Amino acid sequence: MNAAASPRALDVDALIDDLETRVIVCCGAGGVGKTTTAAALALRAAERGRHVVVLTIDPARRLAQAMGLLELDNTPRTVADVDTSEGGRLEAMMLDMKRTFDEVIEAHASPEKAQQIFANPFYLALSSSFAGTQEYMAMEKLGQLRAQAEADPDGWDLIVVDTPPSRSALDFLDAPKRLGSFLDGRLIKILSVPARAGGRAYLRVVSAAIGTATGALTKILGAQVLTDVQSFVAAFDTVFGGFRERAEHTYHLLQEPGTAFVVVAAPEPDALREASYFVDRLGSQGMPLAGLVLNRVHTSLAEGLSAERALAAAEDLGESGGHALTAGLLRVHAHRMRRREREGALTARFTSAHPEVAVVSVPALAEDVHDLGGLREVSGSLAKAAVAYGV
């Protein structure tokens, strides 16, 4: 990497040791090691004395097992084998999207209304199968965890959250606005009219445009579906307001100085493009960005020998016959150096576009992480890299 593009180092230990840091949100494209990064940060913080809860969205099975997460039950559980000598603790949980949704309903609707909602076929589809609900529910859960932490002085002092693995990972930023425009919009009024007015009397009292719209909806959806939707919306009416309030609350929580966003990427074109998008998006929403974690960075164990020289030497050895083993080793080396150069160039492109973003790299491991030892190795590189970066 050339010196001009050398970024500021992200000091992970300073971030997690700072008691003002209360929430760390890991975001980034799918497949870049976001969950592993979240778990590694949480483990390191706990072993350095913080009382941490980590909320994972969809962890790889073996990583989940390593943290003792055998079922998706929305309950934070203490992770065994964490070094607690510094007085810290680690709890981990997996998001249960449906249960989180149910909890919101229960908190805002009367028991009978809640039962009506739970029984509605639309609610079942919305809460368990429809993509996108995950984003809302992850943020809802974060809000809940934060409220719990505030209420209990012996509770968590750091919440680490993973975000759903999709392009729409930042959809939660839009949630309050969307819900707001929906609530203030006319659709919800139209949909709630028949239930309120009873029967078809509404046709006489509403405007022609609304009549047309309802007619159109009936034509598309069929009368039975429209009735289901209408009774769903009517029952949901009371909940929506609370829903919006909570979403707005979480949104503001995310803008507080106690929150730190960590964007996770790998040194690949797509992942870095997504990282750029996240950085811009967070900036424009006034969300506090701690920095970029660059996972799976390839290094070389023989930096002094360039790819070109290694390949030339391998060719020489090939021509003279013999030393096939050394020639092979030199080719392996040349591939690694090339890869390292490509990754360096991609990273330099990112850092020259975003010179203000602090970066830390984590070297590629030969195998995926599936135990606490592996997580410690990752968190060790996260912290060590901060010292060595740019030297």
Added chain:
Amino acid sequence: MPAARADRFGAAVDDWPSVRLHVVTGKGGTGKTTVAAALAIALAGRGRRVLLAEVEGRQGLAPLFDVTELPYAERHLVSTRRGGEVMAVSVEPKAALLEYLEIFYHMGRAGKILEKIGAIDFATTIAPGLRDVLLTGKMYEAARRRVGGKYVYDCLVLDAPPTGRITRFLNVNEEVVGLAKVGPIRNQAGSIMSLLRSPQTAIHLVTVLEEMPLQETADGVADLRRVTLPVGGIVINQVREPLLSHRALQDAVAGSLDREEVLAGLAAARLGGPRAGSGTGAAARGAARLQLLADGLIAQAAEHGMRVALEERGRKDLAALDRPTYELPAIPSGIDLGTLYDLAERLHAQGMA
């Protein structure tokens, strides 16, 4: 890499002759968009008219074909010598919904009213499941579109959502069938499911030989089979040839590579700096440098060996899924139109198209 299987006409065997809708999924970072684009070119290479579609608004196809942006209008990308053609489209939910209302319900004006009251926004953003209904609906429409009794497109290639979301995405119409017991939307959803379950559809999974993508591929195949959606082939992408002999790989992993032999080779390649005789100090420094270099190379060989072993295990796991597999090489320099044609030829030679 499997050898080309040629039929008597010189063209490679086609593993999916009856398939009209090729759905390409894969874990993020495995190159599913590249594979979808290469597959579309390969199909066009057989003389077919192909629509290549992306549905996540990522504009991932545009840079591959060196165009600035794909609009929500089918546009021509490439033609092939045998009369085939690749058209491409980036399907955008809101436009798809308005179009859908117009085509199926002749509701131009009511569509505008629905937009005005926020129903369109609701349908495409607040209830994201409906987004999937619209996107799959658009695929169905394009697959069935006819002019003068003939299909406009012989084949569709869908750059689909990633493996973790694919079953939910394709099966969304099943949910709709469950919700709407009668009525036009149920009929529509039912027809889409029939197409997706038919032999005209194949869902291909792209993977690389790494642990997480392999696991997701196995999970994805199981999920698709559970809801009886037709699993197509598996494309092993970014395959790298081993750089060491089988024996050397084993020794490297076991830590038993012949260090003296490596040192002798490095000395023969004159990588230690000044040769012996140019002064004892320099020679000693040269020897020390060689030792360090040899240790570095041996350690790197061990990591390479571990990776190759992991890849071998991955291939075995994939074989257990009992689907045709196709392999594509790693393209370190990045993908452009030239490499896409090369990848397309490789898919063709292996019988994928």
